[in-house]
Amino acid sequence: MQIGIFSVGDVTTDPTTGRTPTEFERIQATVEIAKKAEEVGLDVFATGEHHNPPFIASAPTTTLAWIGAQTKRIVLSTATTLITTTDPVLIAENYAKLQHLSGGRVDLMMGRGNTGPVYPWFGKDIREGINLAVENYDLLHRLWREDVVNWSGRFRTPLQGFTSTPRPLDGVPPFVWHGSIRSPQIAEQAAYYGDGFFHNHIFWPVSHTRQMVALYRQRWEHYGHGPADTAIVGLGGQFFMRKNSQDAVREYRPYFDNAPVYGHGPSLEDFTRQTPLTVGSPQQVLERTLGFRDYVGHYQRQLFLIDHAGLPLKTVLEQLDLLGEILPEMRKGFAEGRPAHIPDAPTHASLVAAAGGAKDSTVYAPADSATGHRAEDAEELVVA
Amino acid sequence: MTSLVVVSAGLSNPSSTRLLADMLAAATVGAAGAAGGSAGVDVTVIELRDLAQQMTDHLLTGFPGPELSDAMDAVRRADGVIAVTPVFAASYSGLFKTFFDLLEEGLMDGTPVLIAATAGTARHSLVLEHALRPLFSYLHATVVPTGVFAATDDFAGAGLDGRIARAAGELVALMPGHDAAPRSTPVRRLVEEEFADPTPFAELLRQAGAA
Numbered sequence: 001m002q003i004g005i006f007s008v009g010d011v012t013t014d015p016t017t018g019r020t021p022t023e024f025e026r027i028q029a030t031v032e033i034a035k036k037a038e039e040v041g042l043d044v045f046a047t048g049e050h051h052n053p054p055f056i057a058s059a060p061t062t063t064l065a066w067i068g069a070q071t072k073r074i075v076l077s078t079a080t081t082l083i084t085t086t087d088p089v090l091i092a093e094n095y096a097k098l099q100h101l102s103g104g105r106v107d108l109m110m111g112r113g114n115t116g117p118v119y120p121w122f123g124k125d126i127r128e129g130i131n132l133a134v135e136n137y138d139l140l141h142r143l144w145r146e147d148v149v150n151w152s153g154r155f156r157t158p159l160q161g162f163t164s165t166p167r168p169l170d171g172v173p174p175f176v177w178h179g180s181i182r183s184p185q186i187a188e189q190a191a192y193y194g195d196g197f198f199h200n201h202i203f204w205p206v207s208h209t210r211q212m213v214a215l216y217r218q219r220w221e222h223y224g225h226g227p228a229d230t231a232i233v234g235l236g237g238q239f240f241m242r243k244n245s246q247d248a249v250r251e252y253r254p255y256f257d258n259a260p261v262y263g264h265g266p267s268l269e270d271f272t273r274q275t276p277l278t279v280g281s282p283q284q285v286l287e288r289t290l291g292f293r294d295y296v297g298h299y300q301r302q303l304f305l306i307d308h309a310g311l312p313l314k315t316v317l318e319q320l321d322l323l324g325e326i327l328p329e330m331r332k333g334f335a336e337g338r339p340a341h342i343p344d345a346p347t348h349a350s351l352v353a354a355a356g357g358a359k360d361s362t363v364y365a366p367a368d369s370a371t372g373h374r375a376e377d378a379e380e381l382v383v384a
Numbered sequence: 385m386t387s388l389v390v391v392s393a394g395l396s397n398p399s400s401t402r403l404l405a406d407m408l409a410a411a412t413v414g415a416a417g418a419a420g421g422s423a424g425v426d427v428t429v430i431e432l433r434d435l436a437q438q439m440t441d442h443l444l445t446g447f448p449g450p451e452l453s454d455a456m457d458a459v460r461r462a463d464g465v466i467a468v469t470p471v472f473a474a475s476y477s478g479l480f481k482t483f484f485d486l487l488e489e490g491l492m493d494g495t496p497v498l499i500a501a502t503a504g505t506a507r508h509s510l511v512l513e514h515a516l517r518p519l520f521s522y523l524h525a526t527v528v529p530t531g532v533f534a535a536t537d538d539f540a541g542a543g544l545d546g547r548i549a550r551a552a553g554e555l556v557a558l559m560p561g562h563d564a565a566p567r568s569t570p571v572r573r574l575v576e577e578e579f580a581d582p583t584p585f586a587e588l589l590r591q592a593g594a595a
Contacts, residue, residue, distance in 0.1 A: 057517045105429060130592075131591060131592035132589050132592075134589055134591075134592040135592040135593060138592075140587060152595055153592075154592070156592055182575060183575075184578040184582055185582075186584065187582075188582050188583065188584070188585050188588065189585060189588065191585075192585035201499050203445060203447070204445075204446070204447045205447055207565065208447070211579055215579055215582060219582060223413070223585075246585070261445070263444075264444065265440065265441045265443075265444030265445050266441045266444075266445060266449075270441075270449075271445075273446075276451065296405060336455055336469065
């Protein structure tokens with residue numbers, strides 16, 4: 001069981017002080033949070049992707065590479081990568097590069113994004129959201145698995161004799177999760193490929209999560225990847241904890257009441273009842289989290305959102321300390337009653353082992369038949 | 385059993401909007417009986433006032449609370465809908481519009497709808513034609529030809545009963561009875577249907593590539 005955190009990279013005013021961090025402060029804070037996540041023993045740090053204020057979540061591989069350089073163990077992931085508006089060729093190149101730099105500590109979560117204008121900004125049509133996710137991912141999947149790709153489709157320039165470089169580390173593409181709240185087609189897509197399915201889970205009622213995960217598991221089995229309970233499921237989660245639950249409620253309420261997503265809407269009490277948000281003691285967070293299995297079954301990855309809504313860095317780091325304290329209990333709880341045939345989330349090491357060992361996947365460009373020269377020699381030819 | 389859902393956006397209690405809604409519902413049940421529907425009509429009344437808080441929450445959070453969710457489900461399964469609003473600022477009320485704003489796209493495709501409105505004066509009577517009818521046309525509902533407008537004075541007048549009876553008859557004629565053929569209107573696929581019978585991935589891939 002992997003336990004980690006994800007950030008959407010929002011730059012939000014702290015409602016208790018009226019202070020808004022600068023982009024510089026928020027970006028640096030994100031790095032601190034990721035390093036702290038590794039320090040307290042978490043397994044995954046994931047960053048979102050946005051291309052507009054008030055977010056600092058553009059250029060995710062830059063952020064992840066910088067974090068990767070300052071950590072040793074934590075898996076670097078996304079939450080989410082915009083498969084709709086990002087060129088699949090760039091995704092293939094960027095994340096394969098990140099694999100090589102980080103020693104394979106990378107996976108991705110595909111998503112469609114939630115800001116309308118991001119589609120036209122990148123030359124796409126929001127009404128084609130599902131179609132873009134389907135076609136673009138199909139190309140990405142091939143770019144990582146076929147050394148030379150000939151491809152044509154609706155949404156990007158055709159490719160003839162294209163090799164995406166670098167090739168995936170050890171010949172094994174990064175593991176991919178597909179995230180969606182309410183689009184059954186995305187659960188179908190994840191099941192078809194035998195990829196992971198992640199349900200964000202945090203802003204919506206449990207019934208959504210249960211229905212989406214059930215469909216994914218059923219279709220996973222349908223496509224022959226194994227029994228439904230061996231499908232690879234990840235969930236989001238959201239908490240605010242203090243030793244004393246009343247302190248947690250008192251401190252978190254102004255952040256909740258003014259939060260970008262649900263602020264000025266339902267009460268904290270209604271929202272914690274209707275969604276998995278838990279505001280209380282570490283014991284309450286532990287119990288609620290372990291209860292997620294009651295409606296999705298045994299699963300592989302639990303990510304928490306802990307740094308949004310204007311919470312100051314100091315508070316976020318304290319939340320990580322508290323999470324670190326209950327982490328052994330949480331791991332023990334997740335292991336309890338877990339049948340032996342339930343797989344763990346795939347990692348680079350497990351995927352390499354499943355592929356029969358690491359391979360050098362470098363594509364060495366052949367000499368062309370007319371001149372006997374390779375493309376790399378062109379410069380020498382010009383000089384000569 | 386035929387399912388009739390009545391959506392009323394009246395705010396006061398008692399409300400003339402609800403009164404008109406009840407009269408329309410009773411006339412529709414009566415007309416269905418007279419038309420020989422042996423299965424009977426199951427009437428569900430949705431008072432939007434009771435859902436006002438949950439509708440606002442839904443606008444902000446993206447998901448419906450339990451009672452609102454039930455109300456939306458009722459509209460989804462309805463064989464016929466009676467939609468009644470008071471006139472505010474020369475149109476339907478914001479509360480009325482919000483409910484229909486929140487319905488999933490395609491949820492009312494082909495649903496027979498009787499539109500009705502109340503106001504203090506008959507000068508607003510064309511609100512049915514310039515506001516309600518276009519709204520339900522956009523939602524791909526099938527709106528019956530007769531809309532019922534009731535100004536305060538109409539509740540003491542002679543013509544209201546006749547208009548109610550005519551509209552109710554038109555609605556019943558469109559609602560499927562026990563033996564009626566299924567709706568012929570093409571309908572959009574809802575999320576629930578996708579869950580029950582997912583589109584296979586090969587078909588999704590084909591659709592993605594089809595211009």
